[in-house]
Amino acid sequence: MAHGRPGLTGALATAALPLGFLAVFFLWPVVAIVRLGLGPGVGAVLSSPDTWSIVGFTLGQAAAATAVAVLTGLPVAFLLARTSLWGNGFVRAAVMVPFVLPTVVVGLAFRSLFGDGGPLAIILANAFFNVAVVARTVAALWSHVDRRAEDAARSLGASRWRTFFSVTLPVLRPAISSSAAVVFLFCATSFGVVLLLGGGEYATLETEIYLRTVQLFDLTGAAALSMLQLASVVAVLVIGAILRRRSTALRLRGRADTARRPVGGEWGIVAAAWGVVVALMVPIVSLVAKSFESGLDGYRAIGGTGFRGSLQVTGWEAVLNSLRAATDATWLALVLGVLTCVALVTLGRTRARPSLIETIDTAMMLPLGVSAVTVGFGYLITLDALPGDLRTSPLLVPLAQALVVTPLVIRTLLPVLRSIDDRLRQAAATLGAAPWQVWREVDIPLAARSFLAATAFAYAVALGEFGATSFLARPESATLPVVIGRLVARPGELNNQLAYASCTLLMLVTVAIVITVDRLRVGSVGEF
Amino acid sequence: MRRRSLLLAAAMTIPLVAGCTTSTQDNAERTVVLVTHDSFSVEQSVLDKFKADTGIKIDVRKSGDAGALTAQLVLTKAAPIGDAAFGVDTTFAARALTEGVFAEYKPADADKGPQKYAVDNSGRLTAVDVGDVCVNVDLGALAGRELATPATFEDLADPRYKDLLVVEDPATSSPGLAFLMATVAHYGTKDWANYWKRLKDNGVKVVSGWEEAYTQEFSGSSGKGPRPLVVSYASSPSAEIGDDGKPRTSALLDTCFRQVEYAGVLNGAKNPDDARKVVDFLISETFQKLVPEAMYVYPVRDGVELPTAWQQASPRPEAPSTLPADDIQANRERWIEQWRTAVRA
Numbered sequence: 001m002a003h004g005r006p007g008l009t010g011a012l013a014t015a016a017l018p019l020g021f022l023a024v025f026f027l028w029p030v031v032a033i034v035r036l037g038l039g040p041g042v043g044a045v046l047s048s049p050d051t052w053s054i055v056g057f058t059l060g061q062a063a064a065a066t067a068v069a070v071l072t073g074l075p076v077a078f079l080l081a082r083t084s085l086w087g088n089g090f091v092r093a094a095v096m097v098p099f100v101l102p103t104v105v106v107g108l109a110f111r112s113l114f115g116d117g118g119p120l121a122i123i124l125a126n127a128f129f130n131v132a133v134v135a136r137t138v139a140a141l142w143s144h145v146d147r148r149a150e151d152a153a154r155s156l157g158a159s160r161w162r163t164f165f166s167v168t169l170p171v172l173r174p175a176i177s178s179s180a181a182v183v184f185l186f187c188a189t190s191f192g193v194v195l196l197l198g199g200g201e202y203a204t205l206e207t208e209i210y211l212r213t214v215q216l217f218d219l220t221g222a223a224a225l226s227m228l229q230l231a232s233v234v235a236v237l238v239i240g241a242i243l244r245r246r247s248t249a250l251r252l253r254g255r256a257d258t259a260r261r262p263v264g265g266e267w268g269i270v271a272a273a274w275g276v277v278v279a280l281m282v283p284i285v286s287l288v289a290k291s292f293e294s295g296l297d298g299y300r301a302i303g304g305t306g307f308r309g310s311l312q313v314t315g316w317e318a319v320l321n322s323l324r325a326a327t328d329a330t331w332l333a334l335v336l337g338v339l340t341c342v343a344l345v346t347l348g349r350t351r352a353r354p355s356l357i358e359t360i361d362t363a364m365m366l367p368l369g370v371s372a373v374t375v376g377f378g379y380l381i382t383l384d385a386l387p388g389d390l391r392t393s394p395l396l397v398p399l400a401q402a403l404v405v406t407p408l409v410i411r412t413l414l415p416v417l418r419s420i421d422d423r424l425r426q427a428a429a430t431l432g433a434a435p436w437q438v439w440r441e442v443d444i445p446l447a448a449r450s451f452l453a454a455t456a457f458a459y460a461v462a463l464g465e466f467g468a469t470s471f472l473a474r475p476e477s478a479t480l481p482v483v484i485g486r487l488v489a490r491p492g493e494l495n496n497q498l499a500y501a502s503c504t505l506l507m508l509v510t511v512a513i514v515i516t517v518d519r520l521r522v523g524s525v526g527e528f
Numbered sequence: 529m530r531r532r533s534l535l536l537a538a539a540m541t542i543p544l545v546a547g548c549t550t551s552t553q554d555n556a557e558r559t560v561v562l563v564t565h566d567s568f569s570v571e572q573s574v575l576d577k578f579k580a581d582t583g584i585k586i587d588v589r590k591s592g593d594a595g596a597l598t599a600q601l602v603l604t605k606a607a608p609i610g611d612a613a614f615g616v617d618t619t620f621a622a623r624a625l626t627e628g629v630f631a632e633y634k635p636a637d638a639d640k641g642p643q644k645y646a647v648d649n650s651g652r653l654t655a656v657d658v659g660d661v662c663v664n665v666d667l668g669a670l671a672g673r674e675l676a677t678p679a680t681f682e683d684l685a686d687p688r689y690k691d692l693l694v695v696e697d698p699a700t701s702s703p704g705l706a707f708l709m710a711t712v713a714h715y716g717t718k719d720w721a722n723y724w725k726r727l728k729d730n731g732v733k734v735v736s737g738w739e740e741a742y743t744q745e746f747s748g749s750s751g752k753g754p755r756p757l758v759v760s761y762a763s764s765p766s767a768e769i770g771d772d773g774k775p776r777t778s779a780l781l782d783t784c785f786r787q788v789e790y791a792g793v794l795n796g797a798k799n800p801d802d803a804r805k806v807v808d809f810l811i812s813e814t815f816q817k818l819v820p821e822a823m824y825v826y827p828v829r830d831g832v833e834l835p836t837a838w839q840q841a842s843p844r845p846e847a848p849s850t851l852p853a854d855d856i857q858a859n860r861e862r863w864i865e866q867w868r869t870a871v872r873a
Contacts, residue, residue: 195736214593214595
């Protein structure tokens with residue numbers, strides 16, 4: 001037994017790397033830039049009614065978009081986790097496509113679908129980007145949940161809805177609240193969508209921080225708003241952590257045991273899931289259609305550098321640059337994310353206070369909820385103190401991306417690791433397994449699928465990442481989203497065609513990668 | 529299975545290693561870090577030629593739009609992120625100058641054109657290019673409506689052109705702000721807001737950025753939107769020439785506002801001598817000839833000929849409006865606020 005309960009020190013040592021990374025590449029820069037702006041003006045900004053209406057709109061639209069993403073994501077999660085139907089592989093990959101699309105392009109597509117935009121368009125566009133977070137995070141847990149509890153409830157006479165609400169939902173709650181927290185943070189900090197679809201009439205904390213910092217150079221106002229943003233993010237994360245607190249250990253099963261052909265009313269959920277997928281496809285198809293508007297001109301131009309050489313790289317070079325940057329960010333995020341998860345799960349098995357675990361967990365999520373402008377400008381005034389002046393180094397791109405991707409890895413992996421019945425581990429330990437053997441024999445096989453889901457996710461997020469890359473990438477290492485952003489900002493039909501052709505290319509690359517990662521089967525889950 | 533994960537791990541490491549090797553630099557090399565904005569564009573061969581001629585490697589670092597670039601330069605003035613900077617424009621020049629970002633340097637060629645666009649006499653910023661913001665018209669769409677091409681600000685407020693103009697929000701868009709300033713320069717500080725009320729009554733549409741205005745709302749671009757009048761650049765028509773070789777759009781040269789982009793040597797540059805040579809290069813004949821096609825802007829050097837398509841579709845505005853940089857710096861926030869009251873109320 002002694003082996004099965006490694007000490008607090010070991011767990012904290014494991015957490016040291018991710019926490020150190022967070023301290024250097026997030027806390028330090030953010031604290032520095034906020035401190036620079038602190039001054040007597042902060043009070044005036046905080047007491048202005050305009051500020052509070054911005055806070056209200058920020059949180060309101062994010063909450064609404066999160067609700068839409070959860071409600072539409074759940075049927076898709078059911079489809080992916082509980083059924084073995086033709087087309088599931090396509091759905092699994094297709095829901096990831098919105099994630100990588102540049103916001104400017106999606107914003108333009110939603111503008112043409114919804115007239116001039118407005119709050120409804122903002123909410124739907126934000127949900128559009130994030131359905132995948134809910135669908136895939138929840139599916140990762142759901143596919144391991146033993147079916148027999150539901151079957152028992154049904155045979156005892158509970159209706160399908162009753163079974164769902166009293167048996168299934170409590171089990172899925174950690175994954176749902178996990179993904180909802182991520183979606184909320186993404187939506188609360190969405191920038192391009194709000195600018196484009198808000199038409200200048202709607203502002204969020206994120207857009208206002210950008211305008212104050214970049215256009216007006218009002219660092220005091222920006223600092224006040226950044227502190228508000230941080231405070232609301234922490235509040236949301238704490239609520240999320242409390243909701244996750246009562247997670248039950250489950251009997252996790254291999255996927256083959258849980259997926260089957262739907263029966264009876266389950267077909268209704270399958271239909272709803274496909275309805276969601278079709279809705280997701282509408283803006284995507286409109287983008288692909290645009291790329292063919294003048295035949296294949298856009299695609300022929302991918303080998304070149306744009307109308308009159310607007311770009312310094314060809315489309316193919318941009319694909320390679322994208323893959324390279326995304327690969328670096330992904331493995332970095334996987335290392336940091338897995339270490340954090342191992343530390344958190346190990347801490348959970350010791351007598352560590354739950355508040356310590358929740359603090360580490362919440363801290364790792366913070367980068368999702370803080371303005372890229374705040375972090376980016378923070379880098380400028382801090383990182384020159386490190387050897388090698390990372391401020392304008394291309395190495396900063398994967399580092400900054402990993403900051404955003406790591407929380408996703410944690411949120412995908414942790415619910416599954418936490419739901420593993422501790423008795424399995426105790427049994428293994430009793431049978432003489434050393435701690436690392438317990439991990440190898442129990443946790444790793446059960447979490448393998450979620451690890452792959454996390455990898456695919458991480459890759460897609462890194463592929464589509466625009467903020468850090470557009471600030472930091474050198475012209476010769478421009479990625480696809482950066483190239484698309486440049487092309488859309490130029491006049492000329494060929495540039496426009498090339499932009500949409502590049503979008504299609506980005507989608508294809510994403511689908512190919514997600515399908516490849518999904519197909520890797522790391523062992524199979526044994527019977528316990 | 530283990531072998532596969534090893535392969536995967538190996539495959540994942542290669543790009544990082546490759547990334548490292550390509551980013552290591554030979555320290556003996558003379559390098560000038562040129563900090564610039566997203567729109568900067570020059571063919572690699574030109575930089576290679578410059579290196580062969582002078583021994584100086586130009587390392588280009590892009591940092592967002594002109595506003596983001598200026599903000600970054602100001603924030604890092606104690607420990608600059610480069611040696612020279614290019615892309616601070618009329619709108620942000622005063623901020624960079626009052627904050628002391630740039631060191632004094634006047635290139636020998638400054639009097640061959642750039643001096644005409646100088647922001648002040650301090651000789652810290654050298655004009656490199658001019659990008660005028662003007663109303664663009666879709667000639668075919670206006671002909672289809674049997675309307676004459678408008679010419680002046682007054683025409684835009686004329687009921688004949690009701691619901692035809694789309695502009696960008698000056699709070700979020702650089703051409704939007706330039707057009708606001710064009711109206712301030714034309715109507716004066718007292719009357720410009722009234723002009724905007726008239727534009728509003730005449731159905732002007734406001735969107736937040738150039739992308740929506742030009743590629744989606746404007747009928748003369750590939751987006752084929754509903755509105756034939758849009759705030760864009762004097763250079764835009766050169767990119768919209770039809771298959772018959774005739775321009776499909778045209779800029780209204782009496783509605784233009786002059787935006788000048790400047791370069792300079794950064795205070796505290798590690799390599800100031802070579803940085804000066806890079807500023808020289810930016811106003812050299814070689815580079816000036818390239819700016820129209822690479823960045824959609826007009827050269828500032830005398831005697832540099834425009835490309836044929838430009839001569840035909842995008843002639844240089846003769847007398848665009850201008851405002852002193854200090855005025856812009858002092859009033860920008862207030863103007864945007866007044867604009868909001870006039871247009872959004």
